[in-house]
Amino acid sequence: MNARILIVEDEEPLQVLLSYNFEAEGFVTRSASNGDDVEVLVEEDRPDLIILDWMLPGLSGIELCRRLRARSETRDIPIIMLTARGEEQERIRGLATGADDYVVKPFSVPELIARARSILRRANPEIVAEVLRVGDLAMDLRTRRVTRGGRDINLSPTEFKLLEHLMRSPGRVYTREQLLNAVWGRDIYIDERTVDVHIGRLRGVINRGREPDPIRTVRGIGYAFNERFAG
Structure with missing residues (x-):
């Protein structure tokens, strides 16, 4: 919350x-x-x-x-x-x-x-918890370390911020514009497709094999962190 x-x-x-x-x-x-x-x-x-x-x-x-x-x-x-x-x-x-x-x-x-x-x-x-946990995915905001099922996940600063923003409100649907404003800033013009590219990269890093994808695509709107994600 x-x-x-x-x-x-x-x-x-x-x-x-x-x-x-x-x-x-x-x-x-x-x-x-x-x-x-x-x-x-x-x-x-x-x-x-x-x-x-x-x-x-x-x-x-x-x-x-x-x-x-x-x-x-x-x-x-x-x-x-x-x-x-x-x-x-x-x-x-x-x-x-x-x-x-x-x-x-x-x-x-x-x-x-x-x-x-x-x-x-x-x-x-x-x-104001300093460690966000959803399912087997954990994000330590102090050390900026992300793990899933005990394995380390290396994220770029932008990917980290994007994942943090989604994990803070599981279930909430964000439009691409909202994610751009929150992660890149309101004063910077970036094409909304940039969000899709970074979501794709984020999924490629945090998901391995048949692990369930915690990021849900909401067609025609944007993305959400799946509140039912159990890892």
């Missing part, structure tokens, strides 16, 4: 940057730029973590944090506050309101992602 992140940030370039980077790491993101919209979004689809800017149009981040912590349905959702306020008293105020962490702008996006993983690991370890 992919962790769901709600990014509440009114600076559009930063909002887009965060969404892109978190999705590239396998997270599912939703975004909001106005504080008044957040409570409705949380009710519609409860996130696993909220990244919340302090200064927002409508309700401020600090007031939103108070409201979320006051309700039994949302009080345990982890929150990371983003702010340009760096003074010690402001940090204390943000944490006292109920934020789990506090990041001062400008910040390192990889560090923010690492902090998010750390918080999610404490709140729900299964969401």
